[in-house]
């Protein structure tokens with residue numbers, strides 16, 4: 218084990234009822250319509266969770282989400298109540314003793330009823346969208362212009378929703394299916410909000426030398442009727458961030474995320490991408506931590522250790 222693994226967290230332990238263990242986050246019930254979302258350092262690739270945690274990853278995801286949500290004031294309403302440990306202890310005294318286990322990696326949020334559609338916005342054609350386009354000339358079933366090359370910027374960003382699969386891979390669906398599932402009013406609302414948040418994110422990222430190629434949002438209904446942006450927002454786990462100075466259409470791009478993990482696994486031709494996963498070498502773990510810290514630094518202009526979480530009270 219490398220030194221830094223001492224503080225990395227695979228499974229979180231918090232003295233509240235655990236209601237869901239996701240690929241990355243453990244969700245605890247707080248009562249009064251609130252949840253504590255604790256981001257572990259788990260990393261998944263090809264929908265398989267690896268055995269080695271990535272030190273600092275959970276912190277980066279949580280603090281970066283808070284930084285973006287703070288900047289999104291006036292663009293959309295969201296679920297975050299606090300990610301400041303003092304504030305959280307004040308509101309949930311039962312968490313005082315276990316503070317070390319969750320501080321800096323946790324968000325106290327409004328509990329919502331999640332909308333069962335993942336709201337993906339793509340400004341550039343990459344990943345599963347590139348695969349679909351290459352084989353059928355479409356994106357989410359809708360035709361795109363001929364002659365696009367991999368990673369090319371689209372004329373305008375495209376809303377490319379996906380089903381939120383309980384198990385297995387998410388599946389891209391056409392907008393018409395979102396309308397069938399949720400009704401046209403909600404479908405349009407989700408699309409408009411997603412475009413607004415993407416535009417906001419892409420503009421700020423660009424100012425920091427980063428291309429926001431695509432990103433995925435989730436929304437949820439608060440019991441009071443509001444539609445809130447939920448989950449993680451504009452993080453390297455939910456977005457493709459490309460260094461603008463290295464951007465070159467016509468090929469896959471370097472991305473500031475868990476790419477070292479994916480590259481390592483891709484080189485292992487004998488692994489069939491189903492559990493159990495191979496062990497990650499220390500070197501790959503270290504490189505991945507560095508990528509997460511780098512995207513945090515580049516976007517926020519602050520080292521993670523110097524970052525003061527915004528207050529939402």
Ligand SMILES: Nc1ncnc2c1ncn2[C@@H]1O[C@H](COP(=O)(O)OP(=O)(O)O)[C@@H](O)[C@H]1O
Pocket residue numbers: 238239240241242243244252296326327328329330331435437447448449
């Ligand atoms: N405010 C919220 N209310 C209810 N559920 C939420 C909220 N924010 C996020 N979630 C859910 O919590 C989970 C986040 O944990 P994560 O590890 O990302 O899970 P997953 O493996 O499902 O992506 C997601 O399933 C997301 O839909």
Ligand SMILES: [Mg+2]
Pocket residue numbers: 239241
């Ligand atoms: Mg998730």
